[in-house]
Amino acid sequence: MKIFIIEDDKVLRTELIKLLGSYGYECDYSENWQNITQCVLKAAPDLILLDINLPQFDGFFICREIRKQSEVPIIVVTSRNTDMDELMSMNLGADDFVTKPYNTQILLARIASILKRSTATTVSDSIEYKGVNFLQAKGVVSYCNSSVELTKNEIKILSVLYKNAGRIVSRDELMDELWKSDEFVDDNTLTVNVNRLRKKLEDIGVKDFISTKRGMGYLI
Structure with a gap:
């Protein structure tokens, strides 16, 4: 399991890396604060x-920025x-809140508990169709030995298509699903999101996976 540590105090970060490493966790971090969100998403950790x-x-x-694109578990650790x-923290999507100074055993227990729940959800949330594996909880699509992360809207679109595999899904049906978010969604927004989703699938070798049925909708 990989844990990404977003902590600017080098002493605390080093202590955390040593502690977590002794319990078998792989740790990652970045000091590129200007692009920290992108660094986290690229690392694809199991917990932050x-x-x-x-x-x-x-x-x-x-x-907030991470939650726009990923459901990776987040524990806020702060003074x-x-x-x-x-x-x-909780309203913005954090899974837990731990104050410093913390008891290391309690922190480890909370990490283990959240990872256990997350792993269980991911396993049960895995769907495969035509050799393309979709981990909805993580928002990751895998094909052969390649994978790609999806945005929030792309996850919603693909979830609806997977639930209705083999059946044409209307554009209105997809837009109704996207309207549940806080973002404004119109017909053009849907087209842009579907095209981006297709491009990501093509980048990992999945071609012609989403078919357009003119005047009707989309089909996988």
Whole structure:
């Protein structure tokens, strides 16, 4: 299991890496604060430990940006311990909130618990169709030895298509699903998202997976 540590205090980060490494976890981190969200998504970790007080962007902003594209578990680990800090963290999509200084065994227990739940969800949420494996919980599509991460809207589109594999799904049906998010979705937005999804699938060798049925909708 890979854990990405977003912590600017080098001493604390080093201690965390040593602690987690001794329990068999692979650790990753970056000091590229300007592009930290992209670094995290590219690393594709199984869990993130996120501080709030950081250079460039605070942890709240980073949590929100990650949640736009990934459902990877996030534990906020911070010295800020007000109820408002915890409430904001959870509202932005964090899975847990741990205050510093923390008991290492409690932190390890919470990590193990969240990873266990996440792994169980991912296993049950795995769908395969025509050799293309879709991990909905992680928003990852795999084919042969290649994989690609999807955005929130791409995940929703592919989820609907997989649930209706072999049946034409109308554009209205897909837009109804996308409308459940906070983003404005119109006919052109759907077209753009479907085209991006097709391009990502082609990049990992999956061609002509999503068919357009003119005047009707899409089909896999």
